[in-house]
Amino acid sequence: MDIDALNAEFGIAGTLRFVEGRSGFLMIEVENALATATITPFGGQVLHYRPREAPDDLLFLSDQAHFTAGKENKGGIPICWPWFGPDPEGQGRATHGFIRCLPWTLHVCEELEDGSTRIHLGITDDEATRAIWPLPFELGVEILVGSTLAVTLVSRNRGDHPMRITQGLHSYFKVGDATRIRVLGLEGCRYIDKARGAGDARIVQDGAITVGAEVNRIYEAVPARLAIEDPVLGRRIGIDTRHSRTCVVWNPWIETCREMEDLGDEDYRRFICVETVNTASEVIEIPPGQEARIGADYRVESL
Ligand SMILES: O=P(O)(O)OC[C@H]1O[C@@H](O)[C@H](O)[C@@H](O)[C@@H]1O
Numbered sequence: 001m002d003i004d005a006l007n008a009e010f011g012i013a014g015t016l017r018f019v020e021g022r023s024g025f026l027m028i029e030v031e032n033a034l035a036t037a038t039i040t041p042f043g044g045q046v047l048h049y050r051p052r053e054a055p056d057d058l059l060f061l062s063d064q065a066h067f068t069a070g071k072e073n074k075g076g077i078p079i080c081w082p083w084f085g086p087d088p089e090g091q092g093r094a095t096h097g098f099i100r101c102l103p104w105t106l107h108v109c110e111e112l113e114d115g116s117t118r119i120h121l122g123i124t125d126d127e128a129t130r131a132i133w134p135l136p137f138e139l140g141v142e143i144l145v146g147s148t149l150a151v152t153l154v155s156r157n158r159g160d161h162p163m164r165i166t167q168g169l170h171s172y173f174k175v176g177d178a179t180r181i182r183v184l185g186l187e188g189c190r191y192i193d194k195a196r197g198a199g200d201a202r203i204v205q206d207g208a209i210t211v212g213a214e215v216n217r218i219y220e221a222v223p224a225r226l227a228i229e230d231p232v233l234g235r236r237i238g239i240d241t242r243h244s245r246t247c248v249v250w251n252p253w254i255e256t257c258r259e260m261e262d263l264g265d266e267d268y269r270r271f272i273c274v275e276t277v278n279t280a281s282e283v284i285e286i287p288p289g290q291e292a293r294i295g296a297d298y299r300v301e302s303l
Contacts, residue, residue: 003018003019003020003026006018006026006106010106010108010109011109012109012110012111012117014031015030015031015032015111015117016028016029016030016031016109016117016119017029021038021040022065022067023067023068025040025042025067026040026041026042027039027040027047028040028041028106028109028119030117030119030145032111032115032116032117032145032146033052033115034051034052034114034115034116034145034146034147035049035050035051035052035116035145035146035147035149036048036049036050036052036145037049037050037117037143037145037149039119039121039143040073041103041104041105041106041121042073042101042102042103042104043072043073043078043079043099043100043101043102043104044079044099044104044121044122044123044141044143045073045076045077045078045079045100046059046076046077046143046149046151047059047061047073047075047076048061048076049145049149049298051147051148051299051300052147054235054300056174056233056235057174058149058173058174058237058298058300059075059076059077059171059172059173059174060075060076060172060173060174060175060267060270060271061073061074061075061076061172062074062075062262062263062264062267063264064261064262064263064264064267065262066262070101071101072094072096072100072101073100073262074172074260074262074263075172075271076171076172077151077169077170077171077172078096078100078170078172079099079100079141079153079167079168079169079170080096080097080099080100080167080168080169080170080277081097081099081100081139081153081155081165081167081168082097082099082133082135082137082155082163082165082166082167083096083097083165083166083167084096084097084166084167084168084248084277084278084279085166085279088166093132093133096168096170097167098129098132098133099123099139100170102123102128102129103123104121104122104123104141105121105122105123106119106120106121107120107121107122107140108120112144112146114146115146116144116145116146116147117144117145117146118142118143118144118145119142119143119145120140120141120142120143121140121141121143122138122139122140122141123138123139124137124138124139124158125137125138125158135157135159135161135163136157136158136159137155137156137157137158137159137163138155138156138158139153139154139155139156140153140154140156141153141154142154147299148297148298148299149297149298149299150295150296150297150298151169151295151296151298152242152293152294152295153167153169153293153294153295154291154292154293155167155284155286155291155292155293156286156289156290156291157286157287157288157289157290157291158289159288160288161288162285162286162287162288163285163286163288164283164284164285164286165278165283165284165286165292166277166278166279166282166283166284167277167278167279167284167294168248168275168276168277168278168279168294169275169276169277169294169295169296170248170273170275170277171239171273171274171275171276171296171298172271172272172273173228173237173271173272173273173274174233174270174271175228175230175232175233175269175270175271175272176230176231176232176233177232177269178211178251178268178269178270178271178272179210179211179212179269180230180231180232181210181211181228181229181230181231181232181272182208182209182210182228182229183208183209183210183226183227183228183229183249183272183274184208184226184227184228184229185222185223185225185226185227186205186209186219186222186226186247186249187205187206187207187208188204188205189204189205189219189220189221189222189247190202190203190204190205190219190220190221191203191205191217191218191219191220192217192218192220192280193216193217194216194217194218195213195214195215195216195217202220205219208229209249211251211253211272213253214251214252214253214255214256215249215250215251215253216248216249216250216251217248217249217250218246218247218248218277218279218280219246219247219248219249220245220246220280220281220282221245222241222244222245222246222247224240224241224242225238225239225240225241226238226239226241226247226274227239228272228274229303230303231303234302234303235300235301235302235303236300236301236302236303237298237299237300238297238298238299238300238301239274239276239296239297239298240296240297240299241276241295241296242293242294242295242296242297243278243292243293243294243295244276244277244278244282244294244295244296245278245282246277246278246279246280246281246282247274247275247276247277248273248274248275248277248279249272249273249274249275250272250273250275251268251271251272251273252268253268254268256268276294276295276296277294278294
C-alpha cells in the first residue's frame with residue numbers, strides 16, 4: 001500500500017485523498033461542496049457519509065469493529081456477496097459471503113459537474129476466491145458522494161455457465177435511540193421472522209416497524225421507497241432501492257448485542273440495519289457474460 005502513489009494517481013486536490021485510518025487501514029476521504037464521506041477499499045465499504053448541512057453521520061460504525069485483515073467491519077455499508085446470510089451450501093463458509101473481507105482495486109475517482117464525487121472500485125476472481133467459490137466473476141461498486149449517497153453493485157459472470165447469487169448492501173444507519181425510531185414503507189409486506197425461528201412462515205407487517213426486542217426479518221415484495229423516522233436526531237433517512245424487492249431489517253437487541261465481540265453493549269440502541277438485498281426467494285441468476293445490478297440511494301431530511 002503506497003499512499004503517495006495512490007494520491008498521485010487518484011487524488012483530487014481539495015476533494016479526495018488517501019489516508020491511513022484505523023489500525024492502518026487504507027481509507028479514501030472525500031470532502032466536496034455537497035458532503036463528506038469515508039470509504040475503505042477493503043470490501044469496497046462506505047464507512048461514513050454526511051451531507052454538508054447535516055449535523056450527524058448517516059451511518060453507524062462500531063468502535064469495536066475489527067479492522068483486522070481478513071475480518072469484516074461492523075458498520076457503514078458492508079457488501080454481502082456472492083451470498084447473503086448463512087452459507088447456502090452449508091459448507092461452513094462465512095456468513096454474508098467473503099467479499100467484504102478482501103481488498104478491492106481502485107478504478108476511478110472523479111469529480112462530476114454537479115459537485116459530487118464518483119468512486120469506482122472492483123474485484124475479480126483469483127486463486128484465493130476460487131478456493132472458496134469456484135466461479136469466475138467481476139464485481140464492481142460505484143459510489144456517488146453528493147447531496148445524496150448512491151451505491152450500486154454490478155456483478156458480471158465471466159464464466160460459461162449461469163451464476164446464481166444472493167447479495168446485499170448491509171447498511172447500518174445511525175439512530176438517536178433505536179427504541180424510538182419507526183421504519184416506514186414495509187406496512188402490509190410479508191416477512192420471514194428469523195429472530196423468532198418461525199421457519200419459512202410468512203407474517204404480515206402491521207403498521208410501522210418499531211424496535212422493542214431483537215428484530216431480524218426478511219421482507220418480500222417490498223416497495224422501492226423506504227424511510228427511517230428518528231425523532232431523537234430529528235431526521236428522516238430516505239432509502240430508494242434499485243433492483244431489489246427484498247429488505248432485511250435487523251437490530252440485535254440487548255442479548256445478541258452483548259454476545260457480539262465487535263459491538264459495544266449499548267450499541268443496539270445506536271443503529272438499525274435496513275438492508276437492500278436479493279435473498280430468500282429472490283435469487284439472481286446471471287447468464288454467461290451478463291451483468292446484474294443492485295443499488296440504493298440514501299438521503300437525510302430534517303423532520
Ligand atoms: O455479524 P454479521 O455477519 O455482519 O451479521 C450481522 C447480521 O446481519 C443481518 O443481515 C442478519 O439478518 C443477522 O442474522 C446477522 O446477525
